Amino acid sequence: MNALSDWWRGCAIYQVYPRSYQDTTGDGSGDLKGITRRLGHIASLGVDAVWLSPFFKSPMADMGYDVSDYCAVDPMFGTLDDFDAMIAEAHRLGLRIIIDQVLSHSSDRHPWFVESRASRKNPKADWYVWADPRPDGSAPNNWLSIFGGPAWEWDSMRKQYYLHNFLASQPDLNFHNPDVQQALLAAVRFWLDRGVDGFRLDTVNFYVHDKTLRDNPPLRMSKAAKQKQTNPYEYQNHLHDKTQPENLVFLKRFRVLLNEYDNRASVGEVGDGQRSLQTVAAYTSGGDKLNMSYTFDMLGPDFSAAHVKKCISAFETSVTDGWICWAFSNHDVIRHVTRWTKPGQSPAATAKFAIALLACLRGSICIYQGEELGLEEAELAFEDLVDPYGIRFWPGFKGRDGCRTPMPWQAEAHAGGFTTGKPWLPVPEAHRALAVDRQDNTADSVLACYREVLKFRRGEQPLVKGSIELLDGPQDVLLFARAAGNEKLLCAFNFGDEAINTELPPELGGAAAVGFPNAEGTMEGKTLRLPPVGIFVGRIA
Structure with a gap:
């Protein structure tokens, strides 16, 4: 294996949430031209690659994770020409581009679903997961949606239920149908041909469901543990609605396609509770599936020597020939500076300690936009929320908008230099004080620490590989x-x-x-x- 084909092993990835990075049109939402404009900042950190959250055409019910056209840029983000220009500039700066692929489900406005729901006998009738009701008219089984309520939605046109692991407007594709797999792989090839260097596979273990639709058993937990759960989804042991053995077959097909192109890579998002590391092991072993995966093991509130040691030990024991990508923050969880800063402790100290630890762990690493500034979770009013997950479970769970607020570039500028218009989410005053221009030339800033740590890591083979x-x-x-x-x-x-x-x-x-x-x-x-x-x-x- 040459060095170029192995670039992903030990790489540092920077995640961009496009809607919140840089707006160039004044409409209050970030865009591809804005990302291109700020690639210099990303390159200055010393990372190897940029992961972009979805920018595909979408009704935005779940902020782009509900795709209505896998091969088109949503107009709010720009055009395919803008994407090509961004790729060219990234490559000029020595950065690789990884894009999100949301393959487990689509938007209900995708033409595939529109056709599928039209009748039970059309060419795409079996492209989604449809099932008849039970004799009493209730849902086919007890599966639950992560976003609340049953994972089944009644459709009055087909007079059947369809499966949705997330929003009802995000119907699950039927991976038991080979035509569905082929269509999704064709969409992946479209982006490979445009020069992307890799893919982050959203909810990668959700692709395949149990074909017989068996009920999930309850998850054994104490009464105290149940009282901590805001979401009833956590009450089930998800044996049948995800992480099915047939998933591995598709991942092998995906890898065969990836291998047709030089120096491409994949990282999967694995959300599988207590089985996450076993799933990572299965999905990254053998060199014929994913290059690497990341889990939610380090995305929670526990930050102690014992917990980190347990995570490392479990990974090293379970994943013998696979590879992991560690992350402390992303677009779905409370920012780690907020989760891990103890009373009386400086958030900046937490940020510096955390990046040092992340840089020293064995694996690839992922940095979420704004963490290089030491940003804390934004406190938002209910009226400011956009995230359907937070709106559904407020106030027990406030959703994901608090980690998705716009990137602050200039402390004194309108909206922190993110937009000339009204930002789609508020820019907190506390974030403005930590703006890039405030930290850029300050020797003891969190930003300076990130740059120095990542530069050090890149020069030390023991830390990289x-x-x-x-x-x-x-x-x-x-x-x-x-x-x-x-x-x-x-x-x-x-x-x-x-x-x-x-x-x-x-x-x-x-x-x-x-x-x-x-x-x-x-x-x-x-x-x-x-x-x-x-x-x-x-x-x-």
């Missing part, structure tokens, strides 16, 4: 070694509020500090000294 060995340490300390060839690095992270002195394991020699950004820990002989929320990275003799 090396092995990892977990080491024993005090309760609040995560200690591990990364190695590649003759190079070996010791990485130490103190999650606690107290300074810690600890002796290195006897099998290790000393470790000399290597100038890792923002690392204030020191080594004296074999004694490691870490300040509160402190970092040490050293070369092992």
Whole structure:
């Protein structure tokens, strides 16, 4: 395998949410020309690739994750020519472009669904998941939608139910039909021919459902655990509505197509509860399916040495020949600076600690727009919400709009320099104070830290593609070694509020500090000294 074909292994990816990145038309929503305009900022971070959330033609019921034409740019984002210009500029800057592919479902306004619902005998009648009601008229089984309520919607034209794992306006495609798979692969080829370098596959384990439509059993959990659940979806053990064995067959077909083109890659989003790492192992093993996957294991509220160690250990044990992409934030979860900053702790300190940890983990890494500024979750009023998920479950769950607010570029400009019009979501004053122009030339800023950490990581093969060995340490300390060839690095992270002195394991020699950004820990002989929320990275003799 040559270096170019292996570019994705250990790469750093920057996620752009197009609607919130940069508006060039004044309509209050970001667009492709805006992304092109800001590619210089992304390149300055030292990342390898840009992942774009959907920009396809869509009625925007779920902010573009309800596609009505897989081969067209929605006019709110621009044109195919704008996309081609963005690709060209990204490649000129040495950046690869990864685009979202939402293959598990489409919009109910997609021509395929319009035809499918018209009758039970038309050419696309079996392109979606249709089922007759039970004798009493109720839904075919007990499957639930992530966005609330049953996963089945009655259609008065076909007089049948159709499956939707998300909104009722997002009907699930029937992957048991080979014609559906072929049509989706043709759409993927369309973008490959336009020069995209890879794909992020949305809800990749949701493609195939149990053909016999068996009920899901209840998930065993304590009464206290149930009381914490805002969404009844979490009450079920999702054995039959997702992660079916036939999914692997399609992923192999997808990989065959990808391999027709040079240096392309895929990363899958796996949401599978307690089975997520087993699913990652199955989907990335063998070199014939996905290149890598990411899970939600590090996208929750738990941020401790024990939790991170558990995640690393579980991945290393489960995924023997696959690859993972770690992320701490994305467009679907509360920003990690808000989730992980303790009372009395500086959000900027959390941001710097988190990027240092992310950069040292074994795997590829994904950075969500704005986290390089240390942005916290935006507090929005109910009247400002656009996300149907948040509107449905408010106030127990406030939705995803708080992490999707516009990128602040200029502190003193209207809407933080995002738009000249009214932004589609408010720009919080706290975000304006952290704008790019405020941090750009400030040595101790979060932005400067991100640039320095990512530059350091890129220059160290142990961090990019090396092995990892977990080491024993005090309760609040995560200690591990990364190695590649003759190079070996010791990485130490103190999650606690107290300074810690600890002796290195006897099998290790000393470790000399290597100038890792923002690392204030020191080594004296074999004694490691870490300040509160402190970092040490050293070369092992």
